[in-house]
Amino acid sequence: MKLELEEELEASEEARESLKRDIEGYNQKIMVLEEDLFESKTIQLELLDNLKQAENKYEDIAELHKDIDDHIHRKYADRLNFQYLKI
Secondary structure (H helix, E strand, C coil), rough: HHHHHHHHHHHHHHHHHHHHHHHHHHHHHHHHHHHHHHHHHHHHHHHHHHHHHHHHHHHHHHHHHHHHHHHHHHHHHHHHHHHHCCC
């Protein structure tokens, strides 16, 4: 009977040690996943910032394009008015 209890105690201790190793392994995997998630979020924020900068540059370019078009149209209109006045 005492031998059976010792065997059960030893088996129980081995199971606890195995469970402890499993938990440590899972904790390590969780830490790696958290680091990867943090890195992913950081990259995502950088990309979002880059997108906002690109949108701002696009808006600036669109405004310049509009200014150029307005300038060209005014020049063309001035020339037409000048030619009309010559006639």
